[in-house]
Amino acid sequence: MTKYSTSIRQDAEAETMVHKPSAYRFSRLLVASSMMAIAGLATSCGSMGDRIQTGSIPDDYRTRHPIALADVPHTLDLAIGTGDKALPIGSRDVLKGFAANFISSGGGTIQVALPQGAINSATATHLSKDIRRQLMTAGVSAPQIVTTVYDASSYEGAAPVHLTYNAVTAVTNTCGQWPKDLMADSMANRNWYNFGCASQNNLAAQIANPMDLVAPRGMTPIDAARRTTVIGNYRDGSSTASE
Template structure:
């Protein structure tokens, strides 16, 4: 009887050990969705596109012998004004060099630039002219046009805070991965507010809707005619 009890005890211990081993193996195969989702391996999370203030500028080269804006430069100034009108309502700053060899020519051209900006729709009250110290030697100092606007942008790329070998063993992409594509995507956003919310919808064309419904009821094509 004692031998039978000992045999049953050994058998129970073996079963318990087997069940514990099986549970351990199953637990090792199980997935933890919270842990998996928490791995910071998404480049969109590491390099998010945010809306921040940024300076937009245009440098206009001026030689000492220039007396007026060329047609190409005037077109660039008008394009700058169009971008300003679509992005900002702040001040447009005209920074004119002082003390350089081309400072006299730059002062003359600054007046023409102001006139061109006004003709392109920029309010004269929004145009401010300032001067900056430039070296009398070296390259010709440019006239800089600038304004500040809310812009879609990412952080600076080219950062390598971690060893690449660590990411290789962990089967993860490196820290700088995806930064350039995120930066390029942000640069393509014409209206940063599109990242915040959708634009308002335009009213429907009631006349066209009536035609489409009538054609549908008659079994005709509802495509827009060419």
Template sequence: MANQMHSTRKNARPSNYAGRNVTLLAMAALIAVASGCANPDRSTTGSLPDDYRTRHPIVVGEQERTIDIPVATGASQLTRGQSEVVAGFVSGYSVASSGTFRIILPRGSRNDAATTVAGRQIRKIATRHGVPASKVIVESYAGNLDEAAPIRLAYYAIAASTPACGQWPDDLVVNTHENKNYYNFGCATQNNLAAQIADPNDLLGPRRMTPADATQRGQVLDRYRGAYTELKEMQ
């Protein structure tokens, strides 16, 4: 009986060793997989063209800014609201441009006479708000005798912008099942960001440092000295 039990234990020993070996191999495989997840191949994942900032870049360049001022037939002058709109457009020119300021009047339209009078007023508003008289140019375009055409104001300025949104060149189903952003993704965000930039030149590079504000610096030092004095008294 003892010999039989000894034989059973002897035969079971290799089976236990085999089980341990399988367990060790499984643990090694799990460690290898975990290491691969923790350290991805950046050269591969970084090369995927899936960045909306690349598809919809913000570009700094020249753009024409325009506004149309409707003038009623028979009007003898601009309304107060129209004058304020013109003044607001002129203030934008003073900040963003130093080129020509164009006043484009319709010729041959039903409100031809009214736009001629309004054009003179617009010229006065422009010069009053800082546009040099030599920069103001009056032009014309062909109107329709049956319609009242607007006066167009225009100037060129440097602005930040992105390409137009709403483009769908690729199959949306194919891109999404590959877990990639669709082409139009992020376009509206880029457009809104470009529209909020006050000075597009800030995208080209940093500005030079300005001198320190001596008054503000003095106030900061006074607060620091006061806090230091209170701390010493508490000690």
């Protein structure tokens, strides 16, 4: 081997030694870039998920099922048997409850519709006086009770006596509405349309005075005697609680 060829081999080895670190550094940079790209994608997916989750906050169920005030008919179907000589105790209790609701609602009149053309029409007409008497005993005045008739010839058996009055009542829309496919719409992370409807209906049914939804009631006058007693007990160090 000549001196010249030996020099060429040494130069080639030296060049290889020089380029090895450069290739190593390049590979490390490539791996680091890949990791950063993956991390960026993960961060992007996470932020996108946050945006989707934040943007998918559903509308308040109270906006989908609002409680409103409406003039609603309240009805009671009173069963009358063909052989009844007087109103049963159960029917009297139901009439008392119906009359109490009528009085508390401030309704105008109660309409008592008697069946005509049914097998128990004569019995219903005979017991209409007892129905009127029970309503008046519960506190309904005579002018507020209006007796009418309705055609009950289509009834195969005994027809009931319809009692009806109209009053302003807190109501909401009807439950059980499914305008969209529940399974197909689940990817949007929203609650379904019928969600909260039952709660709103139950809340509306529990409202004793529907006008409480419009404005607060006026304050009643203070009890001066009770206030003097409470202040006196407070000064004496005694209990101010009501007995």
